[in-house]
Amino acid sequence: MENANEFDGFVMPEARMLPVILLLDVSGSMSYDAKMDELNSSVREMLDSFRKEQIVQADICVSIITFGSEVNVHTELTPARDINYTDMVAGGMTYMGRALDVAYDMIEDKTKIPKNAYRPVVVLVSDGAPNDDHWENKLNKFTSTGRSSKCDRWSLAIGADADTGMLKKFLDHPEKEVCYVEDAADIHKFFRFISSCTVQRSQSKNPNQVAQDLFTADILNINFDGLR
Amino acid sequence: MRYEGIGYSSVMGALHTKSRLPNQDSYLVKKLKFGTLLVVSDGMGSHAHAEVGSRAVCRSVSKALQIWNENKCEDIRLLIPLLHSMWNLDIYPFAKNECGATCLFAFVSVEGKVFLGQLGDGSIYFDFGKGTEVLKDKDDDFANLTTGINNIRSFEDWILMTVDAFDKPIKLCLMTDGVSETLIENKRSAFVELIWKRISEKANVIERNNLVYRVLNQWNPVNSGDDRTLISYEKR
Incomplete structure:
Protein backbone atom coordinates (compact mmCIF):
# COMPACT_ATOMS: atom_id res chain seq x y z
CA MET A 1 0.00 0.00 0.00
CA GLU A 2 1.05 3.56 -0.70
CA ASN A 3 3.12 5.30 1.95
CA ALA A 4 2.91 9.11 2.06
CA ASN A 5 6.67 9.70 1.79
CA GLU A 6 7.81 6.73 -0.24
CA PHE A 7 8.66 8.82 -3.31
CA ASP A 8 10.87 11.28 -1.38
CA GLY A 9 14.16 9.44 -1.79
CA PHE A 10 14.20 9.44 -5.59
CA VAL A 11 14.75 13.13 -6.30
CA MET A 12 18.24 14.62 -6.20
CA PRO A 13 18.72 16.41 -2.86
CA GLU A 14 20.72 19.21 -4.50
CA ALA A 15 20.01 21.43 -7.47
CA ARG A 16 22.02 20.87 -10.64
CA MET A 17 25.36 22.61 -10.83
CA LEU A 18 25.96 25.79 -12.82
CA PRO A 19 29.78 25.98 -12.90
CA VAL A 20 31.64 29.27 -13.13
CA ILE A 21 35.34 28.90 -13.91
CA LEU A 22 37.57 31.95 -13.55
CA LEU A 23 40.91 31.90 -15.37
CA LEU A 24 42.79 34.80 -13.83
CA ASP A 25 46.11 36.35 -14.76
CA VAL A 26 48.34 36.80 -11.69
CA SER A 27 51.54 37.58 -13.61
CA GLY A 28 53.95 40.22 -12.26
CA SER A 29 52.39 43.07 -14.26
CA MET A 30 49.12 42.60 -12.38
CA SER A 31 50.83 43.95 -9.26
CA TYR A 32 51.00 47.47 -10.80
CA ASP A 33 48.31 50.15 -10.72
CA ALA A 34 46.29 48.31 -8.05
CA LYS A 35 45.10 45.77 -10.64
CA MET A 36 45.51 42.80 -8.29
CA ASP A 37 43.68 44.58 -5.47
CA GLU A 38 40.80 45.41 -7.79
CA LEU A 39 40.65 41.85 -9.10
CA ASN A 40 40.56 40.43 -5.58
CA SER A 41 37.77 42.75 -4.48
CA SER A 42 35.80 42.07 -7.70
CA VAL A 43 35.95 38.31 -7.18
CA ARG A 44 34.88 38.76 -3.56
CA GLU A 45 31.92 40.87 -4.67
CA MET A 46 30.96 38.23 -7.25
CA LEU A 47 31.03 35.45 -4.65
CA ASP A 48 28.92 37.58 -2.29
CA SER A 49 26.28 38.12 -4.97
CA PHE A 50 26.13 34.37 -5.69
CA ARG A 51 25.76 33.56 -1.98
CA LYS A 52 22.66 35.75 -1.70
CA GLU A 53 20.72 33.89 -4.38
CA GLN A 54 18.08 31.37 -3.46
CA ILE A 55 18.74 27.98 -5.03
CA VAL A 56 15.76 26.88 -7.09
CA GLN A 57 16.93 25.54 -10.39
CA ALA A 58 20.72 25.71 -10.33
CA ASP A 59 23.45 25.79 -7.71
CA ILE A 60 26.25 28.16 -8.72
CA CYS A 61 29.67 26.57 -8.12
CA VAL A 62 32.90 28.45 -8.67
CA SER A 63 36.47 27.41 -9.45
CA ILE A 64 39.39 29.83 -9.71
CA ILE A 65 42.47 28.94 -11.74
CA THR A 66 45.35 31.41 -11.59
CA PHE A 67 48.24 31.70 -14.00
CA GLY A 68 51.61 33.40 -13.53
CA SER A 69 54.84 31.42 -13.76
CA GLU A 70 52.83 28.63 -12.22
CA VAL A 71 49.29 27.50 -12.80
CA ASN A 72 47.34 26.89 -9.61
CA VAL A 73 43.84 25.78 -8.85
CA HIS A 74 43.30 28.53 -6.30
CA THR A 75 39.75 27.28 -5.59
CA GLU A 76 38.44 23.86 -6.51
CA LEU A 77 34.93 23.77 -7.97
CA THR A 78 32.82 24.49 -4.87
CA PRO A 79 29.32 25.89 -4.20
CA ALA A 80 29.77 29.65 -3.99
CA ARG A 81 28.20 29.77 -0.52
CA ASP A 82 30.96 27.49 0.83
CA ILE A 83 33.97 29.37 -0.55
CA ASN A 84 36.24 31.03 1.96
CA TYR A 85 38.13 33.33 -0.40
CA THR A 86 41.79 34.16 0.14
CA ASP A 87 43.44 36.95 -1.86
CA MET A 88 45.53 36.10 -4.91
CA VAL A 89 49.10 37.40 -5.13
CA ALA A 90 50.72 38.56 -8.40
CA GLY A 91 54.15 37.49 -9.68
CA GLY A 92 55.96 35.89 -12.64
CA MET A 93 55.20 35.18 -16.29
CA THR A 94 51.87 34.63 -18.12
CA TYR A 95 51.48 30.89 -18.59
CA MET A 96 47.97 31.12 -19.94
CA GLY A 97 48.22 28.07 -22.23
CA ARG A 98 48.85 25.79 -19.28
CA ALA A 99 45.91 27.32 -17.43
CA LEU A 100 43.68 26.53 -20.41
CA ASP A 101 44.85 22.91 -20.24
CA VAL A 102 44.01 22.71 -16.54
CA ALA A 103 40.56 24.19 -17.19
CA TYR A 104 40.04 21.85 -20.15
CA ASP A 105 40.76 18.80 -18.00
CA MET A 106 38.47 20.08 -15.23
CA ILE A 107 35.57 20.60 -17.66
CA GLU A 108 36.10 17.20 -19.30
CA ASP A 109 36.10 15.43 -15.92
CA LYS A 110 32.51 14.21 -15.41
CA THR A 111 33.21 13.43 -11.75
CA LYS A 112 33.78 17.16 -11.22
CA ILE A 113 31.20 18.51 -13.67
CA PRO A 114 28.51 15.83 -14.17
CA LYS A 115 26.60 15.59 -17.40
CA ASN A 116 23.47 16.89 -15.72
CA ALA A 117 25.28 20.16 -14.89
CA TYR A 118 24.33 23.26 -16.82
CA ARG A 119 26.66 24.73 -19.42
CA PRO A 120 29.61 26.29 -17.55
CA VAL A 121 30.55 29.97 -17.67
CA VAL A 122 34.28 30.39 -18.29
CA VAL A 123 35.87 33.79 -17.78
CA LEU A 124 39.40 34.66 -18.92
CA VAL A 125 41.03 37.80 -17.50
CA SER A 126 44.49 39.08 -18.51
CA ASP A 127 46.56 42.24 -18.76
CA GLY A 128 49.16 40.74 -21.06
CA ALA A 129 49.93 38.13 -23.68
CA PRO A 130 50.56 34.44 -23.10
CA ASN A 131 54.26 33.58 -23.06
CA ASP A 132 54.30 29.83 -22.62
CA ASP A 133 55.02 27.41 -25.48
CA HIS A 134 52.26 26.22 -27.79
CA TRP A 135 49.59 28.38 -26.17
CA GLU A 136 47.92 28.76 -29.58
CA ASN A 137 47.35 25.00 -29.81
CA LYS A 138 46.02 24.91 -26.27
CA LEU A 139 43.63 27.79 -26.99
CA GLU A 175 28.82 38.71 -31.73
CA LYS A 176 30.58 38.76 -28.37
CA GLU A 177 33.35 41.30 -27.84
CA VAL A 178 36.28 41.35 -25.45
CA CYS A 179 35.52 43.69 -22.56
CA TYR A 180 38.37 46.20 -22.38
CA VAL A 181 39.16 48.29 -19.30
CA GLU A 182 41.84 50.92 -19.26
CA ASP A 183 41.47 51.64 -15.61
CA ALA A 184 41.74 48.87 -13.01
CA ALA A 185 38.90 50.54 -11.11
CA ASP A 186 36.53 49.30 -13.84
CA ILE A 187 37.36 45.61 -13.35
CA HIS A 188 34.48 45.24 -10.91
CA LYS A 189 32.00 46.38 -13.58
CA PHE A 190 32.91 43.40 -15.74
CA PHE A 191 32.58 41.02 -12.81
CA ARG A 192 29.26 42.55 -11.84
CA PHE A 193 28.05 41.91 -15.40
CA ILE A 194 29.19 38.27 -15.29
CA SER A 195 27.55 37.85 -11.86
CA SER A 196 24.26 39.26 -13.11
CA CYS A 197 24.26 37.10 -16.26
CA THR A 198 25.01 34.01 -14.19
CA VAL A 199 22.37 34.71 -11.58
CA GLN A 200 19.88 35.44 -14.35
CA ARG A 201 20.69 32.07 -15.89
CA SER A 202 20.47 30.24 -12.57
CA GLN A 203 16.95 31.60 -12.02
CA SER A 204 15.64 30.98 -15.51
CA LYS A 205 13.61 28.09 -16.91
CA ASN A 206 16.53 27.10 -19.09
CA PRO A 207 19.77 27.91 -17.27
CA ASN A 208 21.76 27.09 -20.39
CA GLN A 209 20.39 30.00 -22.29
CA VAL A 210 22.34 33.25 -22.40
CA ALA A 211 20.22 36.12 -23.67
CA GLN A 212 21.72 37.07 -27.02
CA ASP A 213 21.23 40.80 -26.41
CA LEU A 214 23.88 40.52 -23.69
CA PHE A 215 26.47 39.57 -26.32
CA THR A 216 26.54 43.14 -27.56
CA ALA A 217 25.86 44.83 -24.21
CA ASP A 218 27.91 47.88 -23.27
CA ILE A 219 29.29 46.02 -20.27
CA LEU A 220 30.94 48.98 -18.56
CA ASN A 221 27.81 51.16 -18.74
CA ILE A 222 25.09 48.59 -18.24
CA ASN A 223 22.04 49.24 -16.09
CA PHE A 224 22.07 46.30 -13.69
CA ASP A 225 18.52 46.94 -12.48
CA GLY A 226 17.32 46.34 -16.02
CA LEU A 227 19.45 43.23 -16.35
CA ARG A 228 17.92 41.55 -13.31
CA MET B 1 -10.49 -8.29 -22.14
CA ARG B 2 -7.07 -7.01 -21.11
CA TYR B 3 -6.60 -4.48 -18.31
CA GLU B 4 -5.28 -1.06 -19.42
CA GLY B 5 -4.40 1.38 -16.62
CA ILE B 6 -3.20 4.92 -17.34
CA GLY B 7 -2.28 7.66 -14.85
CA TYR B 8 -1.08 11.11 -15.87
CA SER B 9 -0.58 14.64 -14.62
CA SER B 10 1.42 17.81 -15.14
CA VAL B 11 2.59 20.32 -12.53
CA MET B 12 3.87 23.82 -13.13
CA GLY B 13 7.47 24.56 -12.12
CA ALA B 14 8.17 27.00 -9.28
CA LEU B 15 10.04 29.36 -11.62
CA HIS B 16 7.02 29.60 -13.89
CA THR B 17 4.73 30.36 -10.99
CA LYS B 18 7.17 33.04 -9.84
CA SER B 19 7.45 34.55 -13.33
CA ARG B 20 3.71 34.18 -14.05
CA LEU B 21 4.44 32.04 -17.08
CA PRO B 22 2.11 29.24 -18.17
CA ASN B 23 2.93 25.55 -17.81
CA GLN B 24 4.92 24.95 -21.00
CA ASP B 25 4.68 21.15 -20.82
CA SER B 26 1.81 19.47 -22.65
CA TYR B 27 0.54 15.91 -22.73
CA LEU B 28 -2.04 13.83 -24.55
CA VAL B 29 -3.66 10.51 -23.66
CA LYS B 30 -5.96 9.35 -26.43
CA LYS B 31 -7.79 6.07 -26.90
CA LEU B 32 -8.34 5.43 -30.60
CA LYS B 33 -10.16 2.57 -32.31
CA PHE B 34 -6.82 1.14 -33.39
CA GLY B 35 -4.87 1.66 -30.15
CA THR B 36 -3.80 4.03 -27.39
CA LEU B 37 -1.59 7.10 -27.91
CA LEU B 38 0.51 8.80 -25.20
CA VAL B 39 2.46 12.02 -25.80
CA VAL B 40 4.48 14.35 -23.57
CA SER B 41 6.17 17.52 -24.79
CA ASP B 42 8.34 20.09 -23.02
CA GLY B 43 8.16 23.60 -24.45
CA MET B 44 11.62 25.16 -24.46
CA GLY B 45 11.68 27.78 -21.73
CA SER B 46 13.73 30.25 -23.70
CA HIS B 47 11.17 30.40 -26.53
CA ALA B 48 8.46 33.05 -26.44
CA HIS B 49 5.63 30.68 -27.39
CA ALA B 50 6.94 27.41 -26.02
CA GLU B 51 3.50 26.37 -24.76
CA VAL B 52 2.08 26.81 -28.28
CA GLY B 53 4.82 24.52 -29.58
CA SER B 54 4.27 21.79 -26.99
CA ARG B 55 0.49 21.76 -27.48
CA ALA B 56 1.03 21.60 -31.23
CA VAL B 57 3.30 18.57 -30.72
CA CYS B 58 0.48 16.67 -29.00
CA ARG B 59 -2.08 17.51 -31.69
CA SER B 60 0.39 16.82 -34.51
CA VAL B 61 1.35 13.35 -33.29
CA SER B 62 -2.33 12.48 -33.02
CA LYS B 63 -3.22 13.75 -36.52
CA ALA B 64 -0.15 12.23 -38.12
CA LEU B 65 -0.77 8.88 -36.44
CA GLN B 66 -4.31 8.69 -37.81
CA ILE B 67 -3.14 9.36 -41.37
CA TRP B 68 -0.28 6.91 -40.89
CA ASN B 69 -2.75 4.25 -39.71
CA GLU B 70 -5.25 4.91 -42.51
CA ASN B 71 -2.49 4.10 -44.95
CA LYS B 72 -1.78 0.80 -43.16
CA CYS B 73 1.81 1.84 -42.47
CA GLU B 74 3.86 -0.48 -40.32
CA ASP B 75 7.06 1.54 -40.51
CA ILE B 76 7.20 4.12 -37.70
CA ARG B 77 9.81 6.12 -39.62
CA LEU B 78 7.11 7.16 -42.10
CA LEU B 79 5.24 8.91 -39.29
CA ILE B 80 8.04 11.37 -38.56
CA PRO B 81 8.03 13.65 -41.65
CA LEU B 82 4.24 13.71 -41.46
CA LEU B 83 4.41 14.77 -37.81
CA HIS B 84 6.86 17.58 -38.60
CA SER B 85 4.62 18.90 -41.40
CA MET B 86 1.60 18.83 -39.13
CA TRP B 87 3.51 20.68 -36.43
CA ASN B 88 4.63 23.40 -38.84
CA LEU B 89 1.03 23.93 -39.91
CA ASP B 90 -0.28 23.84 -36.36
CA ILE B 91 1.99 26.55 -34.96
CA TYR B 92 1.24 28.96 -37.82
CA PRO B 93 1.44 32.03 -37.70
CA PHE B 94 4.18 31.68 -35.06
CA ALA B 95 7.77 31.10 -36.12
CA LYS B 96 9.43 27.73 -35.46
CA ASN B 97 12.18 29.28 -33.35
CA GLU B 98 9.56 30.79 -31.02
CA CYS B 99 7.82 27.47 -30.37
CA GLY B 100 10.57 24.95 -29.64
CA ALA B 101 9.43 21.76 -27.94
CA THR B 102 10.52 18.18 -27.37
CA CYS B 103 8.41 15.22 -28.49
CA LEU B 104 8.06 11.87 -26.71
CA PHE B 105 5.34 9.50 -27.82
CA ALA B 106 4.19 5.92 -27.39
CA PHE B 107 1.53 4.16 -29.40
CA VAL B 108 0.17 0.77 -28.37
CA SER B 109 -1.88 -0.83 -31.15
CA VAL B 110 -4.83 -3.11 -30.44
CA GLU B 111 -2.71 -5.95 -31.82
CA GLY B 112 -0.09 -5.35 -29.12
CA LYS B 113 2.53 -3.58 -31.22
CA VAL B 114 4.32 -0.78 -29.40
CA PHE B 115 5.85 2.19 -31.24
CA LEU B 116 8.08 4.58 -29.30
CA GLY B 117 9.59 7.87 -30.47
CA GLN B 118 11.72 10.50 -28.75
CA LEU B 119 13.16 13.80 -29.92
CA GLY B 120 14.97 15.85 -27.28
CA ASP B 121 15.19 15.66 -23.49
CA GLY B 122 12.97 13.62 -21.20
CA SER B 123 12.72 9.84 -20.88
CA ILE B 124 10.62 6.90 -21.97
CA TYR B 125 10.86 3.84 -19.72
CA PHE B 126 9.40 0.50 -20.78
CA ASP B 127 9.05 -3.07 -19.57
CA PHE B 128 7.76 -5.82 -21.85
CA GLY B 129 8.27 -8.55 -19.28
CA LYS B 130 12.05 -8.55 -19.33
CA GLY B 131 12.78 -5.76 -16.85
CA THR B 132 12.81 -1.96 -16.97
CA GLU B 133 14.74 -0.23 -19.71
CA VAL B 134 15.04 3.32 -20.96
CA LEU B 135 14.68 4.26 -24.62
CA LYS B 136 17.52 6.75 -24.64
CA ASP B 137 20.37 7.16 -22.19
CA LYS B 138 21.38 10.78 -22.03
CA ASP B 139 24.75 11.28 -23.66
CA ASP B 140 24.83 15.07 -23.97
CA ASP B 141 27.72 17.09 -22.61
CA PHE B 142 25.54 19.17 -20.29
CA ALA B 143 21.90 19.38 -19.19
CA ASN B 144 19.21 20.91 -21.38
CA LEU B 145 21.26 21.14 -24.57
CA THR B 146 18.24 19.70 -26.22
CA THR B 147 17.16 19.15 -29.79
CA GLY B 148 13.57 20.11 -30.39
CA ILE B 149 11.02 19.68 -33.15
CA ASN B 150 11.93 23.20 -34.28
CA ASN B 151 15.66 22.61 -34.80
CA ILE B 152 16.04 19.02 -35.93
CA ARG B 153 19.23 18.49 -37.95
CA SER B 154 18.14 15.23 -39.55
CA PHE B 155 15.69 12.44 -38.84
CA GLU B 156 18.63 10.68 -37.18
CA ASP B 157 17.95 12.95 -34.18
CA TRP B 158 14.88 10.82 -33.50
CA ILE B 159 15.17 7.70 -31.38
CA LEU B 160 12.58 5.21 -32.60
CA MET B 161 11.67 1.71 -31.53
CA THR B 162 9.05 -0.84 -32.52
CA VAL B 163 8.30 -3.90 -30.41
CA ASP B 164 5.75 -6.61 -31.04
CA ALA B 165 4.62 -7.29 -27.49
CA PHE B 166 1.58 -9.28 -28.72
CA ASP B 167 -0.07 -10.60 -25.53
CA LYS B 168 2.82 -9.89 -23.17
CA PRO B 169 2.38 -7.30 -20.40
CA ILE B 170 3.30 -3.76 -21.46
CA LYS B 171 4.47 -1.06 -19.07
CA LEU B 172 5.42 2.44 -20.23
CA CYS B 173 6.34 5.67 -18.48
CA LEU B 174 6.86 8.92 -20.37
CA MET B 175 8.25 11.97 -18.56
CA THR B 176 9.58 15.43 -19.37
CA ASP B 177 13.07 16.37 -18.21
CA GLY B 178 11.71 18.28 -15.20
CA VAL B 179 11.14 14.77 -13.83
CA SER B 180 13.79 12.60 -15.50
CA GLU B 181 16.76 14.94 -15.02
CA THR B 182 16.09 15.58 -11.35
CA LEU B 183 15.86 11.93 -10.34
CA ILE B 184 18.91 10.33 -8.73
CA GLU B 185 20.62 8.49 -11.57
CA ASN B 186 20.76 5.01 -10.04
CA LYS B 187 17.22 5.22 -8.67
CA ARG B 188 15.39 6.11 -11.87
CA SER B 189 14.24 2.59 -12.74
CA ALA B 190 13.14 1.99 -9.13
CA PHE B 191 11.11 5.22 -9.24
CA VAL B 192 9.32 4.16 -12.41
CA GLU B 193 8.68 0.65 -11.05
CA LEU B 194 7.14 2.11 -7.88
CA ILE B 195 4.92 4.37 -9.98
CA TRP B 196 3.72 1.35 -11.99
CA LYS B 197 3.13 -0.64 -8.81
CA ARG B 198 1.12 2.08 -7.07
CA ILE B 199 -0.86 2.93 -10.22
CA SER B 200 -1.87 -0.72 -10.57
CA GLU B 201 -3.36 -0.62 -7.06
CA LYS B 202 -5.73 2.25 -7.92
CA ALA B 203 -9.31 1.55 -8.82
CA ASN B 204 -9.96 4.20 -11.45
CA VAL B 205 -8.41 6.95 -13.55
CA ILE B 206 -9.16 9.70 -11.01
CA GLU B 207 -7.25 7.87 -8.28
CA ARG B 208 -4.40 7.13 -10.70
CA ASN B 209 -4.14 10.74 -11.83
CA ASN B 210 -4.30 11.97 -8.23
CA LEU B 211 -1.39 9.72 -7.38
CA VAL B 212 0.74 11.09 -10.23
CA TYR B 213 -0.23 14.64 -9.30
CA ARG B 214 0.76 14.09 -5.65
CA VAL B 215 4.13 12.66 -6.61
CA LEU B 216 4.92 15.53 -9.00
CA ASN B 217 3.60 18.17 -6.64
CA GLN B 218 5.69 17.02 -3.66
CA TRP B 219 8.99 17.30 -5.57
CA ASN B 220 12.08 18.40 -3.66
CA PRO B 221 11.90 22.25 -3.72
CA VAL B 222 15.53 22.71 -4.87
CA ASN B 223 14.67 20.76 -8.01
CA SER B 224 11.14 22.00 -8.58
CA GLY B 225 11.87 24.97 -10.87
CA ASP B 226 10.91 23.22 -14.11
CA ASP B 227 7.47 22.02 -15.20
CA ARG B 228 6.96 18.29 -14.57
CA THR B 229 4.82 15.92 -16.58
CA LEU B 230 4.46 12.13 -16.40
CA ILE B 231 2.26 9.48 -18.02
CA SER B 232 2.26 5.94 -16.68
CA TYR B 233 0.73 3.10 -18.73
CA GLU B 234 0.17 -0.56 -18.12
CA LYS B 235 -1.56 -3.26 -20.18
CA ARG B 236 -1.79 -6.81 -18.99
Missing part, protein backbone atom coordinates in the same frame (compact mmCIF):
# COMPACT_ATOMS: atom_id res chain seq x y z
CA ASN A 140 42.46 26.09 -30.17
CA LYS A 141 41.89 22.82 -28.32
CA PHE A 142 39.95 24.62 -25.57
CA THR A 143 37.65 26.52 -27.94
CA SER A 144 37.05 23.86 -30.57
CA THR A 145 37.10 20.42 -28.94
CA GLY A 146 35.35 18.61 -26.10
CA ARG A 147 32.98 20.05 -23.56
CA SER A 148 34.89 23.34 -23.17
CA SER A 149 33.94 24.23 -26.75
CA LYS A 150 30.28 24.31 -25.60
CA CYS A 151 30.83 26.63 -22.63
CA ASP A 152 29.61 30.21 -22.28
CA ARG A 153 32.95 32.04 -22.60
CA TRP A 154 33.75 35.66 -21.76
CA SER A 155 37.02 37.61 -21.59
CA LEU A 156 38.39 40.78 -20.03
CA ALA A 157 41.42 42.73 -21.24
CA ILE A 158 43.05 45.00 -18.66
CA GLY A 159 45.14 47.83 -20.13
CA ALA A 160 46.77 48.37 -23.51
CA ASP A 161 49.26 45.51 -23.17
CA ALA A 162 46.55 42.87 -23.11
CA ASP A 163 46.40 40.60 -26.16
CA THR A 164 42.84 41.42 -27.25
CA GLY A 165 43.20 39.34 -30.43
CA MET A 166 43.89 36.23 -28.38
CA LEU A 167 41.10 37.09 -25.92
CA LYS A 168 38.65 37.53 -28.82
CA LYS A 169 39.47 34.02 -30.07
CA PHE A 170 38.57 32.72 -26.61
CA LEU A 171 34.93 33.89 -26.93
CA ASP A 172 32.23 31.42 -27.96
CA HIS A 173 30.09 33.62 -30.17
CA PRO A 174 31.02 35.92 -33.09
